[in-house]
Amino acid sequence: MIGITDYITNDFKAINNQDTIAVVQEFFNDVHFSHFPIIEEGVYLGSIAREDLETFDSTKKVSDFRYSLEGFFTRTNTVWLDVLEVFAKNQTNLVPVLDENNTYVGYYQIEDIMKFFHETPFLKEPGGVIVVKKAALDYSMSQITQIVESNNGKLLGVFVSELDVESVEVTLKITLGAINEIIQTFRRYDYEIISEHQEDNYINNLKERSDYLDKYLNI
Numbered sequence: 001m002i003g004i005t006d007y008i009t010n011d012f013k014a015i016n017n018q019d020t021i022a023v024v025q026e027f028f029n030d031v032h033f034s035h036f037p038i039i040e041e042g043v044y045l046g047s048i049a050r051e052d053l054e055t056f057d058s059t060k061k062v063s064d065f066r067y068s069l070e071g072f073f074t075r076t077n078t079v080w081l082d083v084l085e086v087f088a089k090n091q092t093n094l095v096p097v098l099d100e101n102n103t104y105v106g107y108y109q110i111e112d113i114m115k116f117f118h119e120t121p122f123l124k125e126p127g128g129v130i131v132v133k134k135a136a137l138d139y140s141m142s143q144i145t146q147i148v149e150s151n152n153g154k155l156l157g158v159f160v161s162e163l164d165v166e167s168v169e170v171t172l173k174i175t176l177g178a179i180n181e182i183i184q185t186f187r188r189y190d191y192e193i194i195s196e197h198q199e200d201n202y203i204n205n206l207k208e209r210s211d212y213l214d215k216y217l218n219i
Contacts, residue, residue, distance in 0.1 A: 004080040007112040008097050014039040014104060015048065015062060022058040024048065037096040037107060038062055038069055044096055044104040046071045073098050076105060080120075084113055122157030128179050131161065131194040132186050133169045139191075141170075147189065148174055151181045169194060 014037040015024055027036070028050050035047040046069025048062065056065055073096045074083050086095050093110040117123065132144070141158070148155055154175040162169035174182070183193055 004083065004108075004113070004116055005076055007108055007116060008076070008106040009109065009112070010106045012036070014044075014096075016040070017045060017061070017063040017066065019062050020058065021053065021056045021060055021062065021065070024062060025053050025058060028053060033094045035070065035090075035092045035094050037094075037104065038066075039104055042104065044073060044098055044102070045069055047073075047092070047094070047096060072096075074108065075100065080113065080116055083108060084117065087113065120157070122173050125156055125173075125175075127156050127173050127175050129195060130172045130174065130179070130183065130186075131169055132172070133162075133167055133192040133194050134190065136163065136166060136168045139168050139170065143189065144170060144172065147185045148172065148182055151178045151185055153178065153182055 012027075012031065015027070017038050017040045024036075033050065035049050037047050038045045040063075045066065048065075048069055052065070052068050070090065072086055072090045072092070074086050076097055076099050083095065087093070087108075087110050095108045097105050097107055099105050144158065145155060156173040156175060158170060158172045160168055161171040186193060
């Protein structure tokens with residue numbers, strides 16, 4: 001099975017801090033990266049941003065602008081979801097990778113991490129997606145799991161997809177099965193169902209009654 005570290009690449013060597021800004025600008029003209037790592041004698045110093053280069057004096061060296069480098073990175077033992085978070089928090093399409101000794105080993109590209117994500121069972125395996133909502137102080141991951149499994153469902157993945165001070169939304173991917181029973185059990189435990197489901201008899205019954213009432217009132 002392919003692990004996330006299989007996506008570490010060195011297709012382009014890290015930029016040396018003694019290179020001129022002109023060299024870096026030329027490099028960025030040929031690639032689509034938003035950032036790229038800067039090293040000094042093999043030590044990672046930070047990443048230079050494409051948009052910053054427009055304001056730099058092209059005759060100076062990268063080391064003259066060390067203050068502007070962004071220090072984000074991930075490690076070879078970081079799990080893929082945390083790697084994805086680094087991408088999101090820093091609004092970048094490239095993240096440098098360091099080992100446990102802080103040695104620069106390469107970088108991840110967002111396209112590769114998304115490819116890895118799409119190969120996880122959460123997306124790849126067939127199943128149903130349910131989004132539930134409850135007061136932030138009242139929801140319980142253990143309860144959510146119990147509701148699914150008590151109805152003979154199996155979780156392929158679960159994560160908090162929305163969160164504020166009042167409420168939380170949780171997205172679940174489950175193996176196809178008793179979707180309607182799972183939905184009704186969530187309702188009995190005061191979870192609001194955010195997603196729509198053809199199997200949801202509760203919604204279908206309400207709609208049928210609403211349609212009947214509309215027809216009655218229009219007679």
